[in-house]
Amino acid sequence: MLNNRALAIIAVLAVVAWIGNSSMYIVNETQRAIKLRFGEIVEKDIQPGLHFKWPLLNTVKTFDGRVMSLDASASRYLTKDKKAVIVDSYVKWKIINPQSYYEATSGDEQMAERLIAPRVDERLRNEFGRLELSDIVADRSVAAAQQKEKPEPEKQDSKALKEETMDKPTNDLDAAMRSELGVAILDIRVKRIDLPNEVSQAVYERMRSERQREAQRYRAEGRQESEEIKAKADQQSKALLADARETSETIRGQGDAKASTIYAGAYRQNEDFFRFYRSLEAYRDSFDSSSKNMMVLDPKSDFFKYFRSPTGESTAP
Incomplete structure (x- = not known):
């Protein structure tokens, strides 16, 4: 009698456990689910989590909700x-x-x-x-x-x-x-x-021809642009050189004028010394050992007057 009662209790507990297990289901985060009752959809979009259903009456279908x-x-x-x-x-x-x-x-x-x-x-x-x-x-x-x-x-x-x-x-x-x-x-x-093989060769031949035409066009445009840049540079160079020559001539003229003024002032202060100094400069330039020039002069000429007299005065022959 005790054994029959124990078996009944175990059977009841098993049924309760089965009903409890069959009444609960879990929808994962990566799933979408629907609930059916005898094939008819009664819940169309069940969210993730723990849910309940009637055993035998309800069926749950889950689908992969990932991409x-x-x-x-x-x-x-x-x-x-x-x-x-x-x-x-x-x-x-x-x-x-x-x-x-x-x-x-x-x-x-x-x-x-x-x-x-x-x-x-x-x-x-x-x-x-x-x-x-x-x-x-x-x-x-x-x-x-x-x-x-x-x-x-x-x-x-x-x-x-x-x-x-x-x-x-x-x-x-x-x-x-x-x-x-x-x-x-x-x-x-x-x-x-x-x-397809019948198309590939024709397509790439046409691409090659188009690229060659583009390359030739770019080269021609480059040569034309190069000539234009060179012509512009030559024109600018000539203009700069002309301006530089003009500026140099102006500066040289101003320098010569200033030098003449200085020489004139020096000459007025001491004419004898000035003539003597200029003659020494002429002797130095004329008798430079590195110069290969030749001069034919009369020793009695005025050029050598300071060789004949310290004061540069003429002496009797």
């Missing part, structure tokens, strides 16, 4: 000028409406990706259809130069396309997916753009 990535397969698109490009892209998406997400996909992440992928392909096809191949190739070249790497002939990083190029398809797809699937499309990015 997820969909790596789309490479697709072949035609540009506005009917050139083919092979584009490899990826999509960042996130659940924002658990009720709509569950109703559209039954909570299956793979089904959600199967619904998102063709819509991404459609938006990218439309976006590349409005671009010229030359615009795409030019953006690829700019990205390669910024990364200081040699661009490969057929492969390039997603930065090859300007960010604003993907803004329109991202916004369009986001608006559609919010209402249809309850998910937000956060970003669409191109990982790589490949040019």
Whole structure:
């Protein structure tokens, strides 16, 4: 009898524990959840934390609320000028409406990706259809130069396309997916753009020709600018030299005039000494040993008068 009572108590405690455990559930910070009653949604967006439900009556579905990535397969698109490009892209998406997400996909992440992928392909096809191949190739070249790497002939990083190029398809797809699937499309990015073999060579030959034409134009403009700078410099040099010569002649004339004034004053103070001093300077300059000049003079000429007499007076022969 005691054993039957103990077993009953244990059974009751087990049932109570099961009911308590089944009545509580936890939603993590990284999750979004909904509550169902016999398959009907009764609570559409349960916040993170500890919650309660009726055992057997209620079912809780949880979904990953973090940002997820969909790596789309490479697709072949035609540009506005009917050139083919092979584009490899990826999509960042996130659940924002658990009720709509569950109703559209039954909570299956793979089904959600199967619904998102063709819509991404459609938006990218439309976006590349409005671009010229030359615009795409030019953006690829700019990205390669910024990364200081040699661009490969057929492969390039997603930065090859300007960010604003993907803004329109991202916004369009986001608006559609919010209402249809309850998910937000956060970003669409191109990982790589490949040019088919039949297009690559022609494209890069054209790029090379365009760069050569630009280089020739820059060289011609540089030569023209160089000639203009040289002509301007020559003109300025001539003007500066003319001004300098004029200034030097003016200064020289002023110096000569001042020297003449000084000589005249000195001459008036002592004429004999002045003549004697000037004659000594003339002798020094004339008899300089380093000079190779030759003079033929009569020894009795006035030039040698101070050799004949200290006073410079003429003497009888």
